[in-house]
Amino acid sequence: ADIRKVSFLINTTAPAEPFLECCYGTGSCFCSLVVSWWEEERYPEGIKWKFLEHKGPVFAPPYEPLPENVKFYYDGKVMKLSTKAEEVATFFAKMLDHEYTTKEIFRKNFFKDWRKEMTSEEKSTITSLSKCDFTHMSQYFKAQTEARKQMSKEEKQKIKEENERLLKEYGYCVMDNHKERIANFKIEPPGLFRGRGNHPKMGMLKRRIMPEDIIINCSKDSKVPPPPPGHKWKEVRHDNKVTWLVSWTENIQGSIKYIMLNPSSRIKGEKDWQKYETARRLKKCVDKIRNQYREDWKSKEMKVRQRAVALYFIDKLALRAGNEKEEGETADTVGCCSLRVEHIKLHPELDGQEYVVEFDFLGKDSIRYYNKVPVEKRVFKNLQLFMENKQPEDDLFDRLNTSILNKHLQDLMEGLTAKVFRTYNASITLQQQLKELTNPDDNIPAKILSYNRANRAVAILCNHQRAPPKTFEKSMMNLQSKIDAKKEQLADARRELKSAKADAKVRRDEKAVESKKKAVQRIEEQLMKLEVQATDREENKQIALSTSKLNYLDPRISVAWCKKWGIPIEKIYNKTQREKFAWAIDMAEEDYEF
Numbered sequence: 001a002d003i004r005k006v007s008f009l010i011n012t013t014a015p016a017e018p019f020l021e022c023c024y025g026t027g028s029c030f031c032s033l034v035v036s037w038w039e040e041e042r043y044p045e046g047i048k049w050k051f052l053e054h055k056g057p058v059f060a061p062p063y064e065p066l067p068e069n070v071k072f073y074y075d076g077k078v079m080k081l082s083t084k085a086e087e088v089a090t091f092f093a094k095m096l097d098h099e100y101t102t103k104e105i106f107r108k109n110f111f112k113d114w115r116k117e118m119t120s121e122e123k124s125t126i127t128s129l130s131k132c133d134f135t136h137m138s139q140y141f142k143a144q145t146e147a148r149k150q151m152s153k154e155e156k157q158k159i160k161e162e163n164e165r166l167l168k169e170y171g172y173c174v175m176d177n178h179k180e181r182i183a184n185f186k187i188e189p190p191g192l193f194r195g196r197g198n199h200p201k202m203g204m205l206k207r208r209i210m211p212e213d214i215i216i217n218c219s220k221d222s223k224v225p226p227p228p229p230g231h232k233w234k235e236v237r238h239d240n241k242v243t244w245l246v247s248w249t250e251n252i253q254g255s256i257k258y259i260m261l262n263p264s265s266r267i268k269g270e271k272d273w274q275k276y277e278t279a280r281r282l283k284k285c286v287d288k289i290r291n292q293y294r295e296d297w298k299s300k301e302m303k304v305r306q307r308a309v310a311l312y313f314i315d316k317l318a319l320r321a322g323n324e325k326e327e328g329e330t331a332d333t334v335g336c337c338s339l340r341v342e343h344i345k346l347h348p349e350l351d352g353q354e355y356v357v358e359f360d361f362l363g364k365d366s367i368r369y370y371n372k373v374p375v376e377k378r379v380f381k382n383l384q385l386f387m388e389n390k391q392p393e394d395d396l397f398d399r400l401n402t403s404i405l406n407k408h409l410q411d412l413m414e415g416l417t418a419k420v421f422r423t424y425n426a427s428i429t430l431q432q433q434l435k436e437l438t439n440p441d442d443n444i445p446a447k448i449l450s451y452n453r454a455n456r457a458v459a460i461l462c463n464h465q466r467a468p469p470k471t472f473e474k475s476m477m478n479l480q481s482k483i484d485a486k487k488e489q490l491a492d493a494r495r496e497l498k499s500a501k502a503d504a505k506v507r508r509d510e511k512a513v514e515s516k517k518k519a520v521q522r523i524e525e526q527l528m529k530l531e532v533q534a535t536d537r538e539e540n541k542q543i544a545l546s547t548s549k550l551n552y553l554d555p556r557i558s559v560a561w562c563k564k565w566g567i568p569i570e571k572i573y574n575k576t577q578r579e580k581f582a583w584a585i586d587m588a589e590e591d592y593e594f
Contacts, residue, residue: 036582036583036586037178037266037269037270037583038269038270038273038583038586038587040177040266046241047240047241048240048241048242048243048267049175049176049219049240049243049267050176050219050240051174051175051176051219051221051222052173052174052175052176052217052218052219052222052240052245053173053174053218053219053222053223054170054172054173054174054182054218054225054245055169055170055173055225056170056214056216056225056226056227056246057170057185057186057187057214057246057259058166058170058185058186058187059187059209059210059211059228060186060187060188060189060190060208060209061189063083063087065083065086066086066090066137066140067140070136070137070140071136071137072086072089072132072133072134072136072137073132073133073135073136074125074126074131074132074133075131076133079125079126081122082118082119082122084117084118085114085117085118085119085122087117087190088113088114088117088205089114089132089134089137090137090141091190091191091192091205092110092114092134092192093134093137093138093140093141094138094141095192096134096135096137096138097138100192100194100202100203103198103202103203105198105200105202105203106192106202106203107129107203108203109193109201109202109203109204110129110192110203110204110205111129112204113203113204113205114205116205117205166185166186170182170185171185173245173261174222175261175265175266175267176266178265178266180261180262180265180266180267181261181262181264181265182245182259182260182261182262183259183260183261183262183263184259184260185259187209187248188206188209188257189208190205190206190207190208190209191205191206192204192205192206193205193206193252195366196365196366196367197333197362197365197366198366199366201252201253204252205251206250206251206252207251209248209250210231211227211228211231211232211233211234212231212232212233212234213234213248213249214227214233214234214246214247214248215233215234215235215236215237215246215247215248216233216235216236216237216245216246217236217237217238217239217242217244217245217246217247218236218237218238218245219238219240220238224236234248243260243261243267243268243271244258244259244260245258245259245260245261246258246259247259262579263550263576263579263580264576264579264580264582268580269580269582269583272555272580272581272583273583275420275423276423276427276554276555276556276594278415278416278420278423279420279423279424279427279554279594280424280554280594281413281415282413282416282420282421282424283424283428283594285412285413286315286424289311289412289413290315292412293307293308293311293312293315294308294312294376294378295308296308297309297312297378297379297382298378302399303399303400303404305382305385305386306382306386306397306398306399306400307397307399307400307404307405307408309379309382309383309386309397310336310337310397310400310405311405311409312375312379313336314336314418314421314422315421315425316373316375317359317371317373317461318421318422318425318426318461318462318463319335319336319363319369320335320336320363320364320418320419320422321335321336321337321402321405321406321417321418321419322334322335322336322337322338322339322402332362333362333363333364333365333366334361334362334363335363335364335402336397336418337397337400337401337402337405338395338401339361339395339396339397340361340392340393340394340395340396341387341390341391341392341393341394341395341396342392342393343359343360343361343396344357344358344359344360344383344387344396345357345358345360346358346380346383346384346387347372348380350372351372353374354374354377355374355375355376355377355379355380356372356373356374356375357372357373357374357375357379357380357383358371358372358373359371359372359373363463367463369463383396386398402418405418406418422462422552423552423554425461426458426461426462426548426552426553427552427553427554427557427594428594429454429457429458429461430454430455430457430458430553430554430557430558431557431593431594433453433454433457433458434450434451434454434557434561437450437451437453437454438450438451438561438565440565443525443528444566444567444568444571445528445529445532445533446528446532447565447567448532448536448567448571448572449532449535449536451558451561451567451572452536452539452540452545453539455545455548455549455553456539456540456543456545458548458552458553459543459544459545459547459548460543462547462548462552464543464544464545464547464548468541469541472537472541475537476534476537476538479530479533479534479537480534482530483527483530483531483534486523486526486527486530487527489523490520490523490524490527493516493519493520493523494520496516496519497513497516497517497519497520500512500513500515500516501513549577550577550580554584554594555573555581555584555585555588556584556587556588556592556594557592557594558572558573558584559581559584559585559588559592560588560589560590560591560592563588563589563590564590564591569585
């Protein structure tokens with residue numbers, strides 16, 4: 001029986017305990033807990049759930065003051081800090097060896113926020129960060145880290161059991177007929193904000209989240225989680241049009257944070273499925289939309305021309321639209337609609353190609369986007385027009401923003417946004433690349449290499465970069481050692497085969513030859529697997545494959561490819577990813593087309 005489709009049914013011989021566990025102690029009796037949400041009836045538009053019950057969040061543990069023998073020095077003298085000031089000082093001490101603490105903006109923001117936590121006496125004394133000595137604190141935390149590494153099995157087991165207890169109590173909720181896993185039930189502890197790249201707010205204090213900051217969301221007929229003793233929730237809501245369980249507002253950028261369900265939940269799965277279905281609908285009208293924006297390049301209205309050129313870049317280069325931000329709110333990152341004149345250069349001819357646009361800007365997470373792209377002549381001429389009489393810091397598309405663009409896209413197709421283009425182009429690229437790169441005669445490791453190369457083409461399109469892992473060189477050396485050892489083993493096996501063939505001529509014993517032949521073949525396959533692994537690692541060292549795999553690629557394409565070529569699905573998706581995409585694994589057949 002397919003375990004994904006099995007229902008939990010009451011019968012008189014089954015033990016009651018597992019069933020009660022599924023009911024989560026609600027007193028409700030789910031006579032048929034259907035695991036496959038994709039086989040259930042859909043709710044009306046906008047309704048996310050009918051029953052929701054959970055235990056609320058797990059808060060960060062309270063601060064424990066440092067031992068008396070751990071000293072803080074100011075201007076060469078020992079200084080005893082108040083509890084609040086000491087806690088914030090420990091955040092800096094823990095990062096003392098990190099590059100962040102050398103950056104001027106980080107130090108400036110930290111010192112400003114730290115002084116807010118000081119007593120008036122501490123403020124009058126501590127006036128310069130450069131006179132502060134956190135070395136002793138830093139050494140204490142390093143020793144603690146080392147001690148954790150040296151913990152006994154019993155100590156590690158105790159921690160593991162406590163984590164499992166918390167997971168069992170707080171890590172699950174009941175949403176309608178399902179016991180669902182919660183993704184992030186622990187509130188992030190206080191600390192120093194890092195941000196990506198040279199974020200203007202790096203070093204600021206992320207304050208401790210208290211129950212009074214928390215909004216709880218659950219159904220009216222559920223048991224509301226009690227706040228910690230002596231505290232109360234900011235608010236309790238019963239909003240079944242949203243999917244979050246807990247929310248609060250963080251103090252650095254004023255953004256709302258949420259506790260949500262695990263990616264494998266019905267809510268998340270349905271959202272994913274709908275996302276890819278919307279992208280598939282775009283496939284049916286994308287040619288019409290492309291013809292339209294090409295026509296709009298000639299429009300008499302500047303606004304229409306700018307919108308058409310921006311849409312061309314979003315479609316051709318999978319650029320993000322870019323969201324409007326308040327000045328100074330976040331790092332200087334941009335998307336297509338918020339590009340400035342300084343972010344592009346126009347080359348009538350470059351490297352033997354005509355009409356080349358050179359892009360250079362910081363995109364999401366402060367990742368640099370640098371690309372030289374040949375474009376159509378009319379796009380090039382329009383860009384020249386948009387840049388006329390403008391300063392480098394002026395907006396390239398000064399008649400456009402993401403709201404205007406997305407409103408236009410809604411008129412073209414219901415549910416269409418700039419992000420749908422990104423999902424569509426990523427998925428269609430994967431499907432095309434898999435068809436081109438997969439060799440039916442290849443073995444499984446070689447086919448997986450082809451899959452990763454197809455995935456990499458998408459990651460490059462979406463600019464999903466990463467820094468090479470710190471352990472990359474070491475792991476490659478270890479892998480090369482294994483390859484060298486396997487080559488020696490193969491040479492020995494081939495010599496033994498040659499010797500066996502010589503003996504067989506004398507003894508007429510073909511059995512030994514066959515045995516040696518199989519040994520050679522087995523080692524050749526093992527060597528090829530290692531060499532493919534080395535190629536794969538080298539090619540992907542600066543590319544983040546998982547981002548597109550989890551967010552932009554219709555998983556049914558990958559599942560269908562696996563089924564068609566007999567590739568075990570666990571070679572493409574790990575356990576967590578298989579849970580997230582259980583709907584696709586169940587639904588997709590080998591002939592699925594995006």
